[in-house]
Amino acid sequence: MPVPKRKMSRSKTRSRRSQWKTTAAALAACPQC
Template identity: 70%
Template sequence: MAVPKRRMSRSNTRSRRAKWKTSAPTLVSCPQCHSPKLPHAACPTCGTYRGRQVITPA
């Protein structure tokens, strides 16, 4: 198991952690109601997936 020989400075630690960023989720429009939804998932607005009703909308 690798063990660091020296303590990493605060500036090096913070600059390394600054690279961790999140990205916005990819959204597509629903073919039925044209509201944004996640791809390969049922639409939360109308409840359809691939042209058929799979869930009851909230």
């Protein structure tokens, strides 16, 4: 099974998720405006 060998830092994972969420929100909001 593909398992991460090293535990990713919390900040790294959080920054990735937050960015993805914001982009998704922006994409959703733009067509309605």
